[in-house]
Amino acid sequence: MRRCDELGLVETIYEADHEEDDDEEEEEEEEEEEEDGKALSNPASSFTISPVTLSSVNLSSTPCSFPSSSPSLQTIVDGWSKAVGHNCDVVIRVYGDYFFLHREPMISASRYLRRRLWKDDDVSVSPPLNITVETFTELVRFCYSGALSLTPLNLAAVTAAAALLEMEDGVSEWSIARRTEEFFRREIAGDEEKAETVLWSCVEILPGAGEAAAEMAARCVQVLTEAAADGEDGGEEWISKLTEIPADSFGMIMESMARWSVYDHDHLYRIADRYFRVNNGRLTDEEKLIICNSIDSSKLSHHLLLHLVQNSHLPLRFIFKAMLLPYPHATAARIATLGDLLHHDAAANQASNLAVRIESLERDVAGLRRRLRWSEEKRFELESGGRAKSFRFFHGDGENGAAAAPAGRRVGKGRGLGRKLVEGIRRFFRRDKEGERAGNMMMNKYLAFY
Numbered sequence: 001m002r003r004c005d006e007l008g009l010v011e012t013i014y015e016a017d018h019e020e021d022d023d024e025e026e027e028e029e030e031e032e033e034e035e036d037g038k039a040l041s042n043p044a045s046s047f048t049i050s051p052v053t054l055s056s057v058n059l060s061s062t063p064c065s066f067p068s069s070s071p072s073l074q075t076i077v078d079g080w081s082k083a084v085g086h087n088c089d090v091v092i093r094v095y096g097d098y099f100f101l102h103r104e105p106m107i108s109a110s111r112y113l114r115r116r117l118w119k120d121d122d123v124s125v126s127p128p129l130n131i132t133v134e135t136f137t138e139l140v141r142f143c144y145s146g147a148l149s150l151t152p153l154n155l156a157a158v159t160a161a162a163a164l165l166e167m168e169d170g171v172s173e174w175s176i177a178r179r180t181e182e183f184f185r186r187e188i189a190g191d192e193e194k195a196e197t198v199l200w201s202c203v204e205i206l207p208g209a210g211e212a213a214a215e216m217a218a219r220c221v222q223v224l225t226e227a228a229a230d231g232e233d234g235g236e237e238w239i240s241k242l243t244e245i246p247a248d249s250f251g252m253i254m255e256s257m258a259r260w261s262v263y264d265h266d267h268l269y270r271i272a273d274r275y276f277r278v279n280n281g282r283l284t285d286e287e288k289l290i291i292c293n294s295i296d297s298s299k300l301s302h303h304l305l306l307h308l309v310q311n312s313h314l315p316l317r318f319i320f321k322a323m324l325l326p327y328p329h330a331t332a333a334r335i336a337t338l339g340d341l342l343h344h345d346a347a348a349n350q351a352s353n354l355a356v357r358i359e360s361l362e363r364d365v366a367g368l369r370r371r372l373r374w375s376e377e378k379r380f381e382l383e384s385g386g387r388a389k390s391f392r393f394f395h396g397d398g399e400n401g402a403a404a405a406p407a408g409r410r411v412g413k414g415r416g417l418g419r420k421l422v423e424g425i426r427r428f429f430r431r432d433k434e435g436e437r438a439g440n441m442m443m444n445k446y447l448a449f450y
Contacts, residue, residue: 073137076144077101090117093124094136101140109143111166130208131161139165139176146174150183152194156202156209156216163212184219195223206249211256214249218256225267239271243278247287250275254294265299269308276313288315297322 080102081087088100092113103121107114116123125131131139135157142148150158162168162176188194202209202217221242228238245253257268272291276283292314297305309319 073141073144076141080105080144089121091122092136093122094126094131094133097133099136099140105143106140109167113165125165129161129164130205131164132157135161139167142176148176148179150180152188152197153201155180155183155188155198156213157205159216160202160205160209160213163210184216188220189223192224192227195220195227199224202253203245203249206246207252211252214252215256215259217249217253218260221253221257221271222260236274239274240278242271243275247279247283247291251287251290251294254291258294258296261299263299264301265296266301266304268295269300269304273307273311273313280313285315288313289317292318298325 077088077100084102088102090101090103090106092099092101092106103117107117113123113125116125125136135154138149138154138158139161148158158176159180162180168175168177184198188198199217199220202213202220206213206217221238224238242250254268254272257271258265261268272295275291276288295318297308300308305322308314308322311319
């Protein structure tokens with residue numbers, strides 16, 4: 001590899017060490033230029049190019065070539081320089097390796113690079129992005145020539161890197177998004193072995209690879225679980241393998257799977273339940289909650305919903321949230337709420353809890369009754385103490401007439417307030433039949449006391 005300080009003033013960064021003047025060499029160069037012109041006839045090169053120089057780029061301490069693993073890319077860029085008549089004008093760094101490239105093909109294919117290279121000639125892609133040298137080399141080759149080499153090993157990395165660089169032009173037929181989608185449908189969707197390879201390649205680059213890698217992994221999980229569903233274990237072997245995925249990556253995959261599962265979340269719940277049972281001691285409540293948030297309890301079948309509310313491995317916040325949601329699942333019985341499901345499934349526990357609530361209400365009623373009696377007695381004492389003796393009269397039974405009327409009013413008022421309280425209790429328990437019977441029982445006890 002030659003370095004920049006070895007270059008002459010009139011040499012380009014990819015110029016040969018010397019030129020021969022014989023006619024045979026010139027004919028070969030003309031043939032190469034014709035081939036390069038054909039290679040550049042794709043949409044990636046259909047833009048206006050203005051002559052620029054590398055005067056603004058500091059090349060004093062960087063190699064004037066590509067990484068040794070990409071000789072074909074150097075040939076492509078060299079041919080581009082000859083075809084357009086000017087040298088490279090930007091430097092892109094990827095984990096210590098330097099890519100000397102042309103601005104136009106890079107900014108035309110990547111919105112991310114368009115923002116970064118708008119004013120700067122020397123930028124670093126990784127970091128901040130998580131893109132390897134091999135993956136970036138493949139993307140640069142695509143920007144220059146439109147060629148893209150996909151395999152099960154690099155599909156996840158190329159898809160994720162294209163998303164991070166904002167190269168997702170799904171309208172054009174030559175876009176990376178269209179090509180990766182076609183490759184997945186043609187090569188991965190019907191092959192379990194290749195789907196497994198893509199899945200674990202996604203796990204290796206998560207969570208820093210973003211949502212594109214998580215979505216790719218979710219689709220692979222769907223392919224594998226559907227293929228294994230017809231087996232003897234019903235896909236349990238594959239669910240067990242998923243427990244080896246780290247929690248942060250697993251949460252992203254579950255979220256992507258939820259977006260693909262529109263009507264049914266039963267398989268999501270089974271996967272999450274197995275994951276929690278295997279990794280229970282290594283997961284925090286926050287990690288569990290992130291995973292559970294991808295499950296819509298209203299899309300669970302009847303028996304799994306009942307299993308959910310009794311599952312001790314799930315966070316309580318998620319269980320309470322599920323209990324408060326309606327239950328409109330089409331394949332289960334038409335029951336209005338999850339509370340009704342629990343009422344029919346655990347009648348004994350419901351009755352026990354109801355008895356405790358009734359006992360508590362009885363204590364509250366007794367306390368209110370004592371306070372009401374004390375208040376009426378105090379008011380009676382104040383009223384009777386301020387009356388003149390000349391206004392007192394006696395019935396035949398010897399009772400004080402002045403005191404009889406307040407006493408009668410006290411009984412009437414007390415009974416009226418008590419009835420209102422009992423009616424409120426009855427309305428409180430009117431939500432179901434057992435509650436109404438409990439309210440009637442409370443009212444009968446209260447009226448019998450009086």
